Amino acid sequence: MINTSKTINWHTSQWQQIAQFLEQDRFPHALLFEGIKGIGKRHFAFQLAQMLLCQGEPTDSGICQTCSSCEWFLSGSHPDFVMLEPAEGKKLISVDAIRQNSQKVFKTSHQNGYKILIIEPADAMTVEAANSLLKTLEEPPEQTLLILLTDKPARLLPTIRSRASRLKFTLPMAEQALTWLQGQGHDASTAKRMLALSLGAPLRLQGDAEEISQILLESQQWWKDWRAMLSRQMNPVVVAKQCAKAEPGLFLNWLETLFRALIETSAQAESNEKLPSAANYEVLFPGLNQVIQQFSLPSLFRMRDNVVELSQRQQSSLNWGLQLEALACDCYSST
Secondary structure, three states: OOOOOOOOOOOHHHHHHHHHHHHOOOOOOEEEEEOOOOOOHHHHHHHHHHHHHOOOOOOOOOOOOOOHHHHHHHHOOOOOEEEEOOOOOOOOEOHHHHHHHHHHHHOOOOOOOOEEEEEOOHHHEOHHHHHHHHHHHHOOOOOEEEEEEEOOHHHOOHHHHHOOEEEEOOOOOHHHHHHHHHHOOOOHHHHHHHHHHOOOOOOOOOOOHHHHHHHHHHHHHHHHHHHHHHOOOOOHHHHHHHHOOOOHHHHHHHHHHHHHHHHHHHHHHHHOOOOOOHHHHHHOOOOHHHHHHHOOHHHHHHHHHHHHHHHHHHHOOOOHHHHHHHHHHHHHHHO
């Protein structure tokens, strides 16, 4: 369960929007939270839901954390709150899931207060599911709130987007992100490496201190192997076989970070202009400036596109090892 007692320090403008809704007594029936993964949309949604359901004495945060409603919420058993995601092993949210959960949460309130449904990712709804949800949005019951979370708002039906009040979430400043990560117990060096690996989105990399430490150790070895391969000191097939042992989603995230680092650092070198994010990459990829000299910008963009394609193929359950081997060989031949 998300720790709702801690407010994220770069969400100030979004909380101001919520305060305006409440002050003007025109709180919407549907909210659409837009922004890339890892910037705290779910954290904000859970805090907001608990605040609206809380029945305790008012506090600065609006959440008492001690009333029966807060206890239900924190235990994951609040009868007026539902979190809807794709079923285990599935990538889409079905129309049946929308109907069942809408009826469950929107029918009657157990506390004579708000009834709240969060859907993430909202873009995972099938067309039939989205159309079913639209009927609820057209005639919403009293004191109901639907919160849609997405990093791909263009995939939602225009009619759904038009009926929801939109809150946009953006990347925090590096100082804000580092302060947050250190506040979670990470030292300054670890926080910098985490931020670089998560492409500036502090909540993208999840896990306890031991798990994060292991991820960072693995990423060090991946960079060591790939740098050796790009210097023609390691065979790309050997490198691919080693990296194929990693969890695919985690390694694809690392590859995305690597090619973004190569592109931005190369662009900076060509333009002689300092890019805000480029300075962070050296902590994750020591010697990056030497590596970029082996590539042209067009070749880096092409290989970045190959990483995106590899991610899509991996999600389709095609042979992960062979696809990774093809990418490694392409990088090797491009040096």
